[in-house]
Amino acid sequence: MGDERSVSGSGSGSNCETLDAVTRQEEDEEQQQQQQQQHQKEQQQLSIICGYSQHMQPLAADGGAGGAAKSSQLLSRADWGARMPKEVNYFDGPAPYVIIHHSYIPAACSTTPDCMLSMRQMQDFHQVDRGWNDIGYSFGIGGDGLIYTGRGFNVVGAHAPKYNDKSVGIVLIGDWRTELPPTIMLRAAQDLIAFGVAQGYIDPSYKLLGHRQVRDTECPGGRLYQEISTWPHFTQLNKTVEVQPVANKV
Ligand SMILES: [Zn+2]
Secondary structure (H helix, E strand, O other): OOOOOOOOOOOOOOOHHHOOOOOOOOOOHHHHHHHHHHHHHHHHHHHHHHOOOEEOOOHHHHOOOOOOOOOOEEEOHHHHOOOOOOOOOEOOOOEEEEEEEEOOOOOOOOOHHHHHHHHHHHHHHHHHHOOOOOOOOOEEEOOOOOEEEOOOOOEOOOOOOOOOOOEEEEEEOOOOOOOOOOHHHHHHHHHHHHHHHHOOOEEEEEEEEEHHHOOOOOOOOHHHHHHHOOOOOEOOOOOOOOOOOHHHOO
8 A cells, every 4th residue: 555645737648659659748848858868768667677588597495475387477568468657757776665554455366357456446446436646566576476567667656654765565465464464475575576587677785665664554464474474584673762861761
């Protein structure tokens, strides 16, 4: 579950299908140049985002999730029928944090069509009902074991206040308060993190957090939180609570 403070206006109008087909309003030359540069940057970034669809090597072999030695698959936004983002804002990588969420709603999905529907439902909720730019998360993990590109790497998310411009937000679709997500999902999440590190999107010394560590929420659910607290790079954040030494008290 996420957050997005500012609601932006109309976006750049780019999506995976129209990478080269974006037209610009008529502006004066200087503005046009600036916009062209911005536009080129957007195109570059979007081509990265849209180019994610691929099989990944089983990088998380040591990650403890076990299971068959099968690579996880990363699906693009187009694969699940995402709408265009209203606006895309980037931050410089690599991201120093990875933050794990559960969706709570929608519930766990087991087939790819259902998981794709869940992604669209989350996008609807965030983009339409809440008025955010896009689905809040960077990536979704389905019960089918597939990884779904949300906002993608190095795109400012809307999933954890103060961390949105420095983290990868991964939602494991389902309610994981008492149940542990299936191994195939845990493995996919670990593969995604390893992929992000290998590709330079995630800092090799990243800190892994559960959403509840940065906001008052039960997300990512008690059972899932317990699980990720055993994963490499899990970091206990020390709350900076000032405790007066006993000796100073009368
Ligand atoms: Zn959350």
